[in-house]
Amino acid sequence: MMRKRVAGGLALVLAGVTALAACSGGSSSGGGGTSSAPGSNGSIGLLGQFGHVPAMAAGPEHAGTITVAAPPDAAPTWILPMVTGATNSVYTVPEFDYQMYRPLYWFVNGVEPTEVPAMSLASDPTWSNGDKTVTFTLKSAYKWSDGQPLTSKDVLFWWYLLKAALKESPANWAPYTPGLGIPDEVASISAPNSSTVTMNLTKAVNPTWFWQDSLGSVQPMPSHVWDIDATGGKAITDWATNPADAKKIYDYLAAQSKSVSTYATNPLWQVVDGPYKLTSFTPSTGAFTMAPNPAYGGPHAKVESSWQSVPFQSDAAEFNAVKAGSIDIGYVPLTDVPQIASLASSYNEFGYSDFGWSYVTYNFKDTTGDFNNIIDKLYIRQALAHLENEPGYIKAFFYGAGGQGFGPIPEIPKSPYTPPNALTNPYPYSPATAASILKANGWTVVPNGTDTCAKPGTGTGECGAGIPAGTKLEWNVIYNTSPAVIGEQVQDWASQAKTVGITMNLSTSNFNYMIANYNDPSSPKTVNKWAMQDFGGFTNSTYPTTFGVFNSAGSSNVGGYDDPQADKLITASISSPNPDAVTAEAQYLTQQQPSLFQPNPDDAFGTAAILVWKKSVSGTPQSFESLTQASWNPEYWFFTK
């Protein structure tokens, strides 16, 4: 998911902090160290974390209404568990929709991007027929809130409505990629019995990818209640065989989902399989309250509490609420981290990066000044990486609350797919090394001037193909002004580059303009208008392939990166049976540096911040940790008094 690293957007930057990185400067007195932070009790926690999560309180659990902060521009805008592209966000899906309508598989386990089997509606899938047939079984523990069992028919109902929705418009389901995964790669679907679903695929796929990226997006719907095309209408039972009727049902449900003002009162949305039911919703602000679903079949606190999402119109307003003690679970914006110690007596605090990457995109198609021929040289990209002072940025710009990122998979959060070269920076900060690399490849290095190619040619010690003599190392860099840390990092990077004779001409823009105009696939007319740009980054799914971003035909290959080896590895990640394929992909990209990977600030509620929660609120450590990964598990929370 694309991110602009700013409150109110999608999820925020990500990150990776290694033990070495943290020790060498990723930490600071501000708190981003390897163990404790101001206000913590000094307990040892995860590497790279800020503060700590205490163990779950052992005393009696008390119910109540837990207030939870919602960052600016975070109002849920869709309720049907088939989110559209326009309404998709972490605030509409995991914070809101998933509380009522669970996905088949739950993939955030505290800070780790791994499955939580106990919270998954189905048992792990089994594969056969050379990875062309997948079967899964629904667990009997999960039921609808009206007492009806959750059955394979409910999965099929979702499936046929999805087909109807996508026939109307591919934009009707946000996760949809034409030709890939669900539903295009599924030749047929069947339900051998009331709890089992079988899918026959059109070709063999990588089982892990299909499981985590495709099956993980399936949200069964209560077919026994929603099989109507009008309020109070008669049940339509032939939706599996009659596409026209499936379309009628989808159109009706989508229309109901557009009626934001009726979310809390429409009886349709009161039949749920998740831990909560919606009890109030304010369309003008996005404020809502949820009450426990007594029939929920998954794990939860002994005493279940209601919870209330409290919207804030600015980070400053939210921080005022935290300072006033009026919010149970909130966040401290990154810029206010230096003040966090003042909350130590009343709030717990925890900071961690989410799973993904931030980057400066290189434009491999920009022919201005032969930039395309410059940037396609690995040694140039390596030199540029050596000019980035990630530990310094974390200390100076993130107040210690962040971690380093060297490639598309950070070291933390811990992932089963982390490659070895993501554990330490392969190109650590060293302007001297950068200068040496340039000199060794035929460039005349002029500190604080502009380097030129002195030795054109393709031989050893020469500049490389397509770079004539006298070519200058000078180009433009456009960066997003929000949040400010993007500009701070880019400015420092450009400043370091200047010390070795690389001239970066900086200019500013905004997220929307940049992804619309400085984006090779969607805006080919402007390929020569920009050499580098920094709009933010991407959040990984738990299966962290960069398919779509760094494969040559990727729809989000913003800079037109084109590397046959990368294509081969990325394709293997989604189509080969090799369970290590995505690790190999990440290892290669980390070594190749198709972009400048940047450090990532800590994240809470999908924004750059440190999570805080009152000491009177407790729950499983994972239920708080997961908020740094834009995953809400309020069913585990309770008051201690």
Next chain:
Amino acid sequence: MVGYILRRIGTSVVVLIGVSFFIFALLHAIYPSPAIDVLGARANSALIAAWNKQNGFDDPWLVQYLHYMGNLVRGNLGYSYKLNQSVTALFGGVWARSAWLSGVSLVLAVLIAIPLGVYQAVRRNTVGDYVATGMAFSVYAMPVFFLGLILIQVFALDLHWFSFQGSQSSSLLSVVVDFHGMTLPVVTLTLLTVASFSRYMRSSAMDVLAQDYIKVARAKGLPERLVLMRHLLRNACLPMVTLIGLSIPTLLAGNLITETLFNYRGLGLLFYDALGNADYNVLLAYTLIGAVLTIIGNLVADVALTVADPRIRLA
């Protein structure tokens, strides 16, 4: 008078059409389609094309404009695809909140600034004048964000007299009676407006005090209270009428920074969020409403001037 107003309304309609055309063209030039903003950078060309078609963004922009204006005439301000609500519903949910916040602040500011300005003019170069001038300059020079933060820190977080945020109720009645929540945002806006208006009023009153008719009134032995009330106040207020008229758009347009700081959902924030989301229809509607209010404000000010000063004749 009636003829003048009708002519002004006619002119205003032409201006509004021009403004709408200009805004629409400008928006289209910057963002031919917000599809990729809405769908995200992972959206491929098929998704973008489908979305454009679904939302009419594949038509020529002039057709899009005419279509928009056709809907506008029928009272349809369009649909916010990002917020999944009609623009009318979105505006309906918050306009009264913005109007209340800005309106109360404006009224209070006028009630304070006019007598303060007169007092300063009459007692110019006294300690009272210096103190008021100093305070006005201090507040005027202060960014609204900073002033609000200070008020929150002192009166909400330290003294606990008021809430750190404005009323969160969606009922206007509740907002109106929520003194605990609304005091600080109202005071913030009022102080800033008083700082500005009082300077205008002081300057205007000083000009009037130097006029011959004031001297004549005093020479006739008219009590000073009557000189000030009958001859000074009415004439000195003329520039204020124009200022107040120009302030009318803020009644609905909202005060973005104050709303943001005090967590008070209003039109200003709606617009700000729409900017971030490239939410076409909200941006268009907000801009057009701003234009309408600016024109109305000017018209009201012109008419009010003729009432306040019969010497002014409308052509």
